[in-house]
Amino acid sequence: MANNPPLPPPPWQRVPERAKSRRRDPLTRETIVTTAIRILDAEGLDRFSMRRVAEELDTGAASLYWHVGSKDGLLDLIMDEVVGEQEVPEPDPEGWQEQIKEVARTMRRTILRHRDIVRISIGRIPMGPNAMVLSERVLAILRAGGVPDELAVQSYLLMMSMVNGFTMDEGGYVEEPPIGAPSLEEAGAMVRSYLAALPAKQFPNLREVADHFAITDQDARFEMLLDLFVDGLAARV
Amino acid sequence: MANNPPLPPPPWQRVPERAKSRRRDPLTRETIVTTAIRILDAEGLDRFSMRRVAEELDTGAASLYWHVGSKDGLLDLIMDEVVGEQEVPEPDPEGWQEQIKEVARTMRRTILRHRDIVRISIGRIPMGPNAMVLSERVLAILRAGGVPDELAVQSYLLMMSMVNGFTMDEGGYVEEPPIGAPSLEEAGAMVRSYLAALPAKQFPNLREVADHFAITDQDARFEMLLDLFVDGLAARV
DNA sequence: GTGTGGTTTCGAACACTGTTCTAGCAGATC
DNA sequence: GATCTGCTAGAACAGTGTTCGAAACCACAC
16 A cells, blocks of 8 residues: 555666657647648548547547547537638629639639548538638628628528538549549449440430430539529529 | 367356247348438437447347448448438429429438438439439439430539538538537527627628528528529520 | 646547458258 | 258457546646
């Protein structure tokens, strides 16, 4: 029961690498988030784990929890960091329609740049500081363009949903191309032949449009979405 | 090394419950999928696991693998089963615009009826038999309405994305209401007061539209989306 | 110097996950 | 009978998020 001072470790028992001195670069929320994003981009959500992040920072998983609370908390921080990458121009009342389109394009690019970020964003309404700035600036453009307040809010939220939804289906199939990577062209050809082989009696329409299914230009479809959205919005102002 | 026949189990060692006789109701893919959906709806994706499904079927997790291959395979089957719930009417060339809207409304209802199904659908382009039937029938409506083939395909894919994206953000916050469940009204009030408390200099727009943010009518916004989409589409035919 | 208290680290452990291995059973076929 | 095939399921493996508690470090009081 007497608690003597702990003995020095015997010389044959190597002290664990980091135990002797404090970290050279102290752990911070920022460094954790940055490394987490790097891992996410490089290896994808499936390989992303607290232990993996800790390993990259040369520490144990438990240490991260003091800074970010939980994995979910870390994902929140990641989301806001990524949202913060997007830049929104100063409002130009004349060119608001093109400005809104450009904002949407930037969103799409940002999402596509970060692998699996769309999967993280799923049940996570961004409310961090960067998300607030984004909302503020987009609303500024819409209101400067003469869009009434309620419609501005509605269409802003709608735009977010649409871009997210579009990009979600778009990047979906990337998910770890399992070695025998079917290229985009191969995939298209596979879809076409699959559709063309369907029973004619039951699937007349699908068979006839099979070609158009195969060569779906994502960029073109996104522009179509933007046109539909902004034109409709402008007509309602 | 001699492999003798296995000894009969000693009488004091109770044989495990199910070992003595074959299951009364044999496991099938269908029953597995049905129970899986039931668990998913009742308890959500986070509590959903192969062991949980097996437990519900009074068996071990390993048994499921013979029927569905993997968890991912099971999720694929679940997706197609849910897609199959949707009914699409026979094409009416005059009323194609309203028909398309109705299809979208049905989609949204189906997604909302099944908790977390939108999270499952994320990287999963539906290609099961039911998904094929759905595509066929929607394309039938569009083409009957005079939409040219390429535009029909584009807009069909676009519609799927939009409905998915919209419903994704919509049902997002449900995610296990953690005991102190903030009701929809409370949440609205919280958002409003949060926005109203932002620094006026940095967030003038957000502050001024805070009220509209709080009372966002999802149904109204969805109808707005449908109007934008279908009107724009009709204008392009 | 010597405490003392707060911040920060992290090894070990817990309860869980998807999945595979392997042995075994029931019924049809030879 | 013996053999084979379709099917069941216990045990184990490697991995997960998270918590606990002990230790190490720092800054300040005495």
